Amino acid sequence: MDLALKIALGAMRSVKNLAVVVIPLMILMQLARDYRLMERLLGAFSPVSRALGMSKRASLPLLVGLAFGLAYGAGVIIQASEEEGLSLRDRFLVILFLVGCHAVVEDTLVFVAVGANGWLLITARILAASAITVLCARFLPRSAFRVKVDPHGDRCGG
Amino acid sequence: MSGSGGLEFLLESIQRGVRLGLRTTWTLVKISVPVYVVVSLLGATPALGWVARLFGPLMGIFGLPGEAAMVLVVGNAINLYAAIGAMKALDLTGYQVTTLALMLSFSHNLFVEGALCRKMGVSFWLMAAIRLGMASAAGLLMGTLGGA
Numbered sequence: 001m002d003l004a005l006k007i008a009l010g011a012m013r014s015v016k017n018l019a020v021v022v023i024p025l026m027i028l029m030q031l032a033r034d035y036r037l038m039e040r041l042l043g044a045f046s047p048v049s050r051a052l053g054m055s056k057r058a059s060l061p062l063l064v065g066l067a068f069g070l071a072y073g074a075g076v077i078i079q080a081s082e083e084e085g086l087s088l089r090d091r092f093l094v095i096l097f098l099v100g101c102h103a104v105v106e107d108t109l110v111f112v113a114v115g116a117n118g119w120l121l122i123t124a125r126i127l128a129a130s131a132i133t134v135l136c137a138r139f140l141p142r143s144a145f146r147v148k149v150d151p152h153g154d155r156c157g158g
Numbered sequence: 159m160s161g162s163g164g165l166e167f168l169l170e171s172i173q174r175g176v177r178l179g180l181r182t183t184w185t186l187v188k189i190s191v192p193v194y195v196v197v198s199l200l201g202a203t204p205a206l207g208w209v210a211r212l213f214g215p216l217m218g219i220f221g222l223p224g225e226a227a228m229v230l231v232v233g234n235a236i237n238l239y240a241a242i243g244a245m246k247a248l249d250l251t252g253y254q255v256t257t258l259a260l261m262l263s264f265s266h267n268l269f270v271e272g273a274l275c276r277k278m279g280v281s282f283w284l285m286a287a288i289r290l291g292m293a294s295a296a297g298l299l300m301g302t303l304g305g306a
Binding site: 003006007010011013014015018019022023024025026027028029030031034035070071074077078081088091092094095096099100102107108110111113114115116117120121124125128132 | 167168170171172174175176178179180182183186187190191194195198199202238239242243245246247252255256258259260262263264267270271273274275277278279280285288289292296
């Protein structure tokens with residue numbers, strides 16, 4: 001009985017903790033989307049994509065991934081990559097950076113809510129993802145970015 | 159659609175955000191809470207001890223108890239919210255929570271997020287390996303520093 005009570009209380013606390021992080025975050029994200037914040041930040045962000053070794057056309061997918069994450073941002077990331085006509089090299093570098101570092105606000109806050117050190121998390125992610133991306137951009141040979149042909153032909157399909 | 163000025167536009171946007179937030183919270187609760195309950199119940203059986211003993215040596219590298227392996231597995235196979243559910247059910251120090259959070263920050267939700275790699279024409283397995291590598295390196299560093 002003690003255990004059941006403890007679990008029920010813990011579950012309720014989880015719901016509260018999630019709601020407190022997720023609802024304000026989703027409001028901010030919706031505002032960012034409706035006011036096209038990412039598109040407005042694009043100009044200021046293009047030096048960052050250049051510094052990471054990508055062309056500045058990679059800025060929008062990069063920003064969207066950083067802010068919204070890979071699952072929620074996937075549609076926009078793919079669409080932006082199509083519209084910008086990103087090279088396979090740019091695609092590789094964008095994804096390489098983003099797998100290590102994305103949804104920086106959400107992922108950090110959910111861990112802060114369970115007691116982790118948020119500054120450590122965000123700093124480590126940005127540094128590690130930047131380092132690996134810059135290294136690959138600099139040292140991977142061009143031939144590493146040959147276009148692979150997908151047998152189903154839907155490589156970039158939404 | 160009115161233009162992107164005006165109070166009405168702002169309020170509509172906030173309203174959509176609140177709805178999205180409630181829906182998302184519910185989606186995440188449906189993942190996090192069941193994992194929390196299952197791991198808590200496992201804690202009342204010998205099964206958690208078996209997991210702890212089996213993974214103790216491996217997790218020891220990261221300065222974590224053996225049962226923390228469950229957190230890493232559900233985090234990578236499902237998502238961060240499942241991992242958080244499992245973390246809450248375990249007895250962990252603040253340092254261990256940060257170690258797990260750092261490892262999971264690099265590597266989580268591999269299958270869902272990996273689908274994007276494929277659609278972008280980038281190898282799923284290569285990216286999964288890179289993520290797990292970054293997570294292991296981070297865990298190793300935290301484990302080493304924590305043990306010093």
